[in-house]
Amino acid sequence: MTRVHPLPTAEGPYPPTEEMLNAPVPEAEQERGAKELRAAWKTPEGWRYVTAVNNSEVGKWYSLTALAFMLIAGLLALAMRVQLAFPGMTFLDADRFNQFFTMHGSAMMFLFAVPMFEAISILILPAFLGARDMPFPRLSAYGYWCFLIGGIFVLGSLLFDAGPKAGWFMYPPLATKDEGIGPDIWLLGLSFIEVASIAAAVELIVGALKCRPPGMRVNIMPLYAWYVLVVGGMILFAFPPLIAGDFLFELERSFDWPFFDPTRGGDPILWQHLFWIFGHPEVYIVFLPSIAIAAMIVPTVAQRPIVGYSWIVLSAVGTGFLSFGLWVHHMFTTGLPQMSLGFFSAASEAVVIPTGIQIFAFVATLMVGRVKLTLPMLWIAGALAIFVAGGLTGVMLAIVPFNWQVHDTYFIVAHLHYTLFGGMVFPVIAGVYYFYPFFTKKLMSEKLGLWAFWLIFSGFNITFLPMHLTGLMGMPRRVFTYPESSGWGWLNLISTLGAFIIAAGFAVFLYDLLRPKKAQGQIARNPWGAGTLEFSHDIPEEAWGARSVPHIISRYPLWDQPKLVERMDAGRYYLPDAPDHQRETIVTSVIDAKPVHVQRVTGPAWITILAAIFTGGAFIFPTFHIYTPAIICGAFAIVCVMYWLWTSTARPPKEEMREAGLGLRLPTYASGPQSVGWWGMWITMLGDVTAFASVVFGFFFYWTARADFPPEGAAHPVGLWVAVAALAGVAAWALTVAARETNARGQVALARLSLVLAPLAAGAAGVAAWAAVRDLDPTSHVYPAILWALMVWLVVHLAAGVLMQGYCLAGSVFGKLTPRYDADLRNVTLYWHFMAVKALVTAAVLGLAPGWLT
Amino acid sequence: MSDIRDQEDAHEFRVEALSLWRITFGPLIWALHFVASYGAAALVCAKASAGAVEALRIGIGVGTLLALALILWLAVRAWRQWDLRRDPEWENDKGTSEDRHQFLGHAAFLLSVISFIGVVYVALPALLIGSCA
Numbered sequence: 001m002t003r004v005h006p007l008p009t010a011e012g013p014y015p016p017t018e019e020m021l022n023a024p025v026p027e028a029e030q031e032r033g034a035k036e037l038r039a040a041w042k043t044p045e046g047w048r049y050v051t052a053v054n055n056s057e058v059g060k061w062y063s064l065t066a067l068a069f070m071l072i073a074g075l076l077a078l079a080m081r082v083q084l085a086f087p088g089m090t091f092l093d094a095d096r097f098n099q100f101f102t103m104h105g106s107a108m109m110f111l112f113a114v115p116m117f118e119a120i121s122i123l124i125l126p127a128f129l130g131a132r133d134m135p136f137p138r139l140s141a142y143g144y145w146c147f148l149i150g151g152i153f154v155l156g157s158l159l160f161d162a163g164p165k166a167g168w169f170m171y172p173p174l175a176t177k178d179e180g181i182g183p184d185i186w187l188l189g190l191s192f193i194e195v196a197s198i199a200a201a202v203e204l205i206v207g208a209l210k211c212r213p214p215g216m217r218v219n220i221m222p223l224y225a226w227y228v229l230v231v232g233g234m235i236l237f238a239f240p241p242l243i244a245g246d247f248l249f250e251l252e253r254s255f256d257w258p259f260f261d262p263t264r265g266g267d268p269i270l271w272q273h274l275f276w277i278f279g280h281p282e283v284y285i286v287f288l289p290s291i292a293i294a295a296m297i298v299p300t301v302a303q304r305p306i307v308g309y310s311w312i313v314l315s316a317v318g319t320g321f322l323s324f325g326l327w328v329h330h331m332f333t334t335g336l337p338q339m340s341l342g343f344f345s346a347a348s349e350a351v352v353i354p355t356g357i358q359i360f361a362f363v364a365t366l367m368v369g370r371v372k373l374t375l376p377m378l379w380i381a382g383a384l385a386i387f388v389a390g391g392l393t394g395v396m397l398a399i400v401p402f403n404w405q406v407h408d409t410y411f412i413v414a415h416l417h418y419t420l421f422g423g424m425v426f427p428v429i430a431g432v433y434y435f436y437p438f439f440t441k442k443l444m445s446e447k448l449g450l451w452a453f454w455l456i457f458s459g460f461n462i463t464f465l466p467m468h469l470t471g472l473m474g475m476p477r478r479v480f481t482y483p484e485s486s487g488w489g490w491l492n493l494i495s496t497l498g499a500f501i502i503a504a505g506f507a508v509f510l511y512d513l514l515r516p517k518k519a520q521g522q523i524a525r526n527p528w529g530a531g532t533l534e535f536s537h538d539i540p541e542e543a544w545g546a547r548s549v550p551h552i553i554s555r556y557p558l559w560d561q562p563k564l565v566e567r568m569d570a571g572r573y574y575l576p577d578a579p580d581h582q583r584e585t586i587v588t589s590v591i592d593a594k595p596v597h598v599q600r601v602t603g604p605a606w607i608t609i610l611a612a613i614f615t616g617g618a619f620i621f622p623t624f625h626i627y628t629p630a631i632i633c634g635a636f637a638i639v640c641v642m643y644w645l646w647t648s649t650a651r652p653p654k655e656e657m658r659e660a661g662l663g664l665r666l667p668t669y670a671s672g673p674q675s676v677g678w679w680g681m682w683i684t685m686l687g688d689v690t691a692f693a694s695v696v697f698g699f700f701f702y703w704t705a706r707a708d709f710p711p712e713g714a715a716h717p718v719g720l721w722v723a724v725a726a727l728a729g730v731a732a733w734a735l736t737v738a739a740r741e742t743n744a745r746g747q748v749a750l751a752r753l754s755l756v757l758a759p760l761a762a763g764a765a766g767v768a769a770w771a772a773v774r775d776l777d778p779t780s781h782v783y784p785a786i787l788w789a790l791m792v793w794l795v796v797h798l799a800a801g802v803l804m805q806g807y808c809l810a811g812s813v814f815g816k817l818t819p820r821y822d823a824d825l826r827n828v829t830l831y832w833h834f835m836a837v838k839a840l841v842t843a844a845v846l847g848l849a850p851g852w853l854t
Numbered sequence: 855m856s857d858i859r860d861q862e863d864a865h866e867f868r869v870e871a872l873s874l875w876r877i878t879f880g881p882l883i884w885a886l887h888f889v890a891s892y893g894a895a896a897l898v899c900a901k902a903s904a905g906a907v908e909a910l911r912i913g914i915g916v917g918t919l920l921a922l923a924l925i926l927w928l929a930v931r932a933w934r935q936w937d938l939r940r941d942p943e944w945e946n947d948k949g950t951s952e953d954r955h956q957f958l959g960h961a962a963f964l965l966s967v968i969s970f971i972g973v974v975y976v977a978l979p980a981l982l983i984g985s986c987a
Contacts, residue, residue, distance in 0.1 A: 014858035215949050218874065219957035309945065310957060314964035321881035322972060325888050337899040337986040342979025343892050350975040354968055553949035591874060592954065594858065664858065704900040 005746075005820045007671060008656055010595055012664040015215060016551050020662055021563070025570045033577035034547070040578040041132070041543040044604045051604040053137040054543055059123025060439065062144050066116040069151050073107035074506065076100045076158075078499055081463075085496040087484040097480035098165035099182070103158055105168030110190050111151045113286035113424055114235075118143070118200035120428070121228055121289065124435060125204060127534035128222045128296075130213040130552065130568075132545035132575070132585040135206050135676040138602045138644060143196040143203075145612030150196070153620055154189035157182065167478065169275050172260035172268040176252055184253055184623040191246045192619040194239050198687050201239075205232035206679045211585060212593045213533075214574060216552040222532050223306065226313050227292030230320040231285055236683065237324065238281035240691030245274030247691075248698065248789060254625065257778045257785035259698070265782035267705050269334060270698055276327035277694070283419065284323040288316060290427035291358060294380050297434050298362045300530040301377040302369020305556055308361040315361070318354035322347060332403045341400050348398035355391065359384060374528065375449040376434035382457045383426030390418025393468070408478075411471025417464045429456075429509065437527050441539050442517040452509040459501030466491045466498075525565075531556025536565045548573035548661065549586050552593075574661045586660065587676060596674055597667045598658045602648045611640035642807060650677060650823040651816060671823040681827045685834045688797075692838055695793055699786050699845055703853055710783045710850055717787055721772035722847035728765035729798070729839025732758045736805060736832040739825060746819045748812065755809040759802040765839060766798045772846055787846055794842045801835050804828040877962040879928055880969035887921040887973050891980065899986035907985055914980040921973050929966035935959025 013020070044051050052058070080100050083092040092100065122140050126133055134140055157163040164182035166175035175183045208225040248259040249271065258264035260271050299306045306312065325347030332341055362384070371377070393415040397403050406412065429452075436444050470491045475482065482488055526535040535558060538547065548571045554560035567573060574586055575598065583601045588594055617633030653668040660666040672678055702709040710716070735758035743751035769791045776784035808825045811817030817824050891914050898910040936959035938944075946957040 010858045012858055013856065015856070217949055217951075217954040219946055219954045220949050305945070305947065309947065310960040310964060313961050314968060317878065317961070317965055318881060318968040321878075321885055322968075324885065325972075325976070337895060339895045339899070339979050339983045339986060340892060342983050343888065343895070343976050346975040346978055347888065347972065350968075350972045353971060555947050592951070704896055 007669065007820065008667045010597070010664065010666050011657075012660075013662070014595065014664055016662045021551075021567060021572060023572075025572055025576070030571050030576075033571045036578040036581060037544045037547070037576075038542070040581045040583050040603075041545070043543050048604070050609065051606055053141040053602060053604055053608065055122050055126050055134050055137060055140060056543065056545075058137070058140045058144050059119055062115065062119030062122060062140075062147070065144075065148055065151065066112050066119050069107055069111035069155065070116075071506070071510070072155055073104050073112060074503065076104040076107075078503055080104070081496040081499040083480060084482075084492045086493065087482055087486070087489050089481060092480065094480045095165065096161070098478070099158060099161070099163035101478055102164050102167055102182075102186075103155065106164070106186060106190065107151075107155060108420075109168060109282065109286075110193055111147075111154070113420070114197055114282070115147055115193070116428060117231065117286060117289040118197065118204070120293075120431065120435075121204050122200065123439065124534055125207055125225065125228060126211070126545055127438065127537060128224055128532060129207070129211055129216070130533045130536070130546045130550050131207070131211040132549070133583065133601050134203050135211055135585070135587075135599060135601065136203050136680060137583075138605060138608045138648075139199050139203050139680075141605075142608040142612050143199040145609050146196040146199075146615055147193055149612060149616040150189050150193040150619070153616070154185060154193075157185045157189075169279065170249070170271075171275075172249070172252075172271050176249070176260055181623055184250070187246045187250045187253070188619045188623050191243055191250075192616065194243055194246075195615075197235060198239055198684070201232040201235035201687075202680050202683045204228050205236075205683050206676050208232070209590050210587050210676050210679060211599075212552075212588055213549050214551050214586065214588055214593055214595045216588075216593045218591055219309075220552065220555045222555070223295040223309065223312055223316075224292045227288050227295070227316050230316045231288050231292075232683075234281050234285050234288075234320050234323070236687040237690050238278045238285060240687050241274045241694040242278035244691045244694035244698070245271055245278075247695070247793075248274075250622075251785070251789060254622065255779070257788065258782050259785060259789075261782075264780065265702070265706055265708055265711060266785075267702060267782075269331075269705065270701050272331050272334065273327070273701065274694060274698075276330045277324070279330060280327040281323045283423075284319055286420070287423035288319065290383075290424045290431075292316075293427045293431035293434070294362060294383065295358070296530075296532060297376045297380055297430060298365050299369075299556070300434075300528050301374060301380075302365050302371055303529065304365065304369040305531075306361065307364040307368060308357075309555070312358050312361050315354040315358040319351060322351040322354065326351060329398055329403070332400055333407050345398050345400050349395065352391065352395060359388070374433075375444070375446060375453070376430045376528075378450075378453055379426050379430030379433065382453065383422050383430065385422070386418055386426060386457075386460065387422025390415060390420075390422050394419060406471055408476055409471035410467045410475045410477060413477055414464045414467035414471060417460075417467075421460055421464075432513065434528065435534070436513075437523055438534050438537050440517075441523060441541055442520050443523050443527060444512050448508055448512040452505045452512065455505030455508060456502055457505075459498045459503075459505055462498030462501060463495045464498070466494050470495070526558065531559040533557055536568055538569075545585075547571055548576040550574075551662075571661075574664065576661050580654075584658075586666070587670070587674075595660065595664060595666055597670045598660060599670075599676055600653075600668070602644075605644065605648075607640055607644045611637055611644065614640060638803065642803070646807070646811075646816070650675075650821070652818060652821040669821055669823070671821065672826045675823050675826075677823055677827050678830060681830050685831060689834055689838070692793060692797075692841075695786075695789060696841060696845060699790070699849070702782055702786065706782075710853065711781055714781070714783055715776055716850045717772040717776070717846045719772075719847055721768045722843050725765045725768035725772060725794075726840055726843035726847075728761045728768060729843070730836055732761035732765060732798075732801070732805075733832045733836035733839075735761060736829050739805075739808070740822070740829045743812070743817075743819055743822055743825055748819065751825075752809060752812050755805055755812065759805045762798045762802045762805070766795045769794050769798075769842065769846075790842050790845060794838060797835060797838060801828075801832060804831055874958070876928075876932075877958060877965055880925055880962065880966040881972075883921050883924050883928075884969040884972045884976075887917060888976050890917055891976060895980075895986075904985070911980050911984070914977060918973060918977040918980075922970060925966050925970045925973065929963055929970070932959045932962035932966055936963050 083089050164186035208228045251257045252259050258266040260266045260268045328344035329348045470488050475488045525539050548568050550568050550573045557564050583603050584598050587596050587599045614633045614637035618630050621630035657665045658668050735754045739751045739754035773787050773791050778785040778788040808828050811824050898906050936956050946953040
């Protein structure tokens with residue numbers, strides 16, 4: 001990549017010496033910096049408050065919304081417990097009971113557990129890293145608004161008696177044959193939220209990799225950041241298969257393409273695979289970030305560094321990988337070959353090792369430290385006790401014969417609630433108590449906290465411990481009532497009583513969380529004596545995140561770097577001012593966190609809310625089989641996103657370099673792998689390719705599972721058109737690369753010509769792909785249907801690629817994209833690298849695979 | 855005073871750039887071994903005759919030995935990078951290039967161990983179960 005005018009790189013002294021850090025900052029300088037930062041980071045007031053995008057605001061809304069959804073889902077559970085309290089109750093009828101348990105599970109997973117991780121991480125990750133904000137604040141805000149709209153839509157369906165009722169995993173054929181719109185609400189509403197989850201994952205991964213403070217190398221970053229990296233990566237590989245499954249499922253529901261209909265060659269087991277390839281990692285996606293909170297609390301409580309930092313990293317990464325080898329243990333009774341079941345049983349036992357290691361590391365830290373039993377620690381202790389019990393029943397369930405015995409009984413209900421309460425609910429509540437002073441600059445009540453803990457802890461065990469027995473005695477899941485002769489009545493009554501004790505505990509917790517605490521006065525800045533950066537926060541609150549971004553040389557900087565907070569406050573470190581009143585944060589290198597450049601971050605905007613509303617329309621209208629307004633909404637959503645990108649990202653800077661403090665001068669623009677946008681694209685495409693791979697997996701799955709795939713004498717795609725699609729797709733990619741190269745060399749006219757030809761080639765590829773399968777009837781059999789699905793997938797991605805090429809062309813014409821400032825074009829080229837692979841794979845499946853398979 | 859443009863660790867940096875990926879190589883081998891074993895078993899059980907199961911088991915055995923050999927090789931490299939015998943310091947918690955280098959070795963070594971165990975576990979069913987049934 002030869003560039004005529006290379007971009008400047010960082011210059012000046014680094015790392016800072018002790019003398020530099022000791023030099024006082026003049027009073028006037030301190031005041032000027034603080035004033036400028038306050039102006040740049042001002043939170044919008046009045047009704048404009050909703051336009052805020054700062055991580056502290058979005059994170060707060062996100063957490064409170066997830067909490068509200070959790071409480072609603074909890075109320076559904078209470079209603080179910082009332083119905084089950086005695087045999088033959090008529091509190092809920094069977095249909096409503098079905099809606100309630102489906103929604104209880106779906107809401108707890110999709111509207112609470114995963115969003116809560118994202119909410120808390122958006123709220124606290126920048127503080128752990130001494131960063132001003134996340135790298136893409138508007139993306140978090142957009143994700144939040146999508147989540148809010150989607151969540152209200154999905155939960156609201158209950159009010160119209162139209163909720164999904166086929167269980168939280170929506171197994172076909174029950175769910176595909178359902179007459180109502182319940183399954184469509186589930187599929188489209190939750191897909192919409194899954195997209196928001198992936199957006200948050202991209203943001204968090206880039207945040208942890210590129211927005212660490214100078215000096216915070218990978219070996220000293222907070223364990224929370226390690227967990228965020230692992231969990232973000234897991235979301236990227238776990239959610240896309242479900243999105244691909246949703247895509248096939250909705251095509252069947254809306255257009256009668258028979259993916260899961262065995263009479264026309266389909267197979268309901270494919271849905272189970274796609275669902276559980278998502279569903280099992282999902283358990284660890286909610287567990288790991290919660291245990292990450294424990295990894296932050298335990299050292300503070302023990303007042304010493306964590307024991308076995310590397311072991312915990314091993315445990316996080318190892319669990320992240322192994323958890324993908326467990327999905328079939330939800331399918332042990334589907335008649336897969338014994339040997340296949342054995343693989344999954346083995347992997348299910350193996351995952352216990354890394355999971356156990358981190359718990360031993362926590363216990364070791366507590367043993368060698370001087371433990372102060374604080375409220376957060378009490379909740380962590382409760383979490384460990386409950387989780388270990390849930391883990392032990394998990395080991396039992398990983399054994400195939402035992403699993404057959406208790407399949408679909410209340411034993412499973414007990415097991416999964418033990419893992420989720422111990423692995424998620426308790427650690428998160430511990431985190432709320434621990435980080436509350438950071439969120440709100442107030443403390444929660446010790447006395448109410450003890451009440452809440454003992455109510456929830458005892459209530460939990462009273463509810464769920466008997467369920468093991470209820471299950472072993474044979475009570476199946478999801479029944480809305482049972483006869484008196486079953487003998488389960490007394491156990492169910494105990495469980496119901498326990499459920500109300502849990503509810504009382506949550507009421508106490510909620511009251512303590514939300515009650516006004518004006519009388520409390522100002523609290524200490526670091527009330528727990530923690531060692532990590534979040535407790536260098538400003539009291540009273542300031543919106544700027546960190547007054548100046550510190551240079552970090554220790555895992556516990558507040559313990560080991562004595563003058564750190566004083567120097568941060570004085571603005572001694574990096575980015576202590578904002579001369580242009582622009583929001584900025586510092587971007588560093590991935591491994592060693594060397595300063596690379598100063599990144600402008602986006603500020604408050606209405607456009608993100610508009611984009612979310614239109615995206616919502618594009619997902620919600622099809623639920624009711626109304627397609628024209630959906631398409632219009634989709635188009636407007638795209639316009640909104642493009643407007644927001646065009647006006648506020650990767651614009652050529654006024655000044656090329658910025659005095660970043662301590663004599664360091666940093667560039668204000670970055671392109672290619674140096675820039676956060678490139679990382680965002682790269683990580684998004686990993687997720688996208690996973691979804692594509694899942695659809696391709698579907699093709700080969702049918703081939704192994706069905707003797708009639710492809711059916712005898714079936715029509716195949718037209719070879720010539722398939723070849724044209726492949727060639728035109730590759731040409732579009734080559735032209736995009738040519739545009740990047742010629743542009744970098746300053747041959748702007750040639751670059752623009754390439755950017756005119758590239759979309760034409762891409763369009764030709766799309767038309768050819770359509771022409772190849774045009775004559776096949778997707779409703780007749782699963783074989784033409786999956787070929788059509790692949791074609792639709794390809795065409796949609798080509799269309800996105802065309803928009804990106806057009807965006808770059810417009811950028812070049814209107815001076816946003818120049819030979820020197822070409823970040824957009826580099827990101828788009830990266831997209832097209834993936835696009836070329838997808839075009840070739842699609843062509844191979846369409847054109848070559850039928851020949852090999854028959 | 856050192857300058858940010860000093861590239862004294864440029865060579866080392868290139869090695870390390872691979873290193874953040876390298877710590878995942880062990881688990882990646884586990885994942886490949888897992889997917890290949892599962893895929894092969896699914897294919898053979900669905901499409902091939904009963905006699906092919908023996909070939910499948912031998913194939914999984916060979917694949918397992920290959921995977922274990924690769925993981926061992928990674929573990930030895932990671933052990934050298936960790937350098938515990940010369941520098942018997944476990945925590946590697948200082949903000950220096952040396953500690954970062956050794957930490958990544960340590961993490962990669964531990965991940966190789968867990969991957970080794972994982973591969974052995976996954977191979978056991980092929981060793982113990984003789985049919986698709």
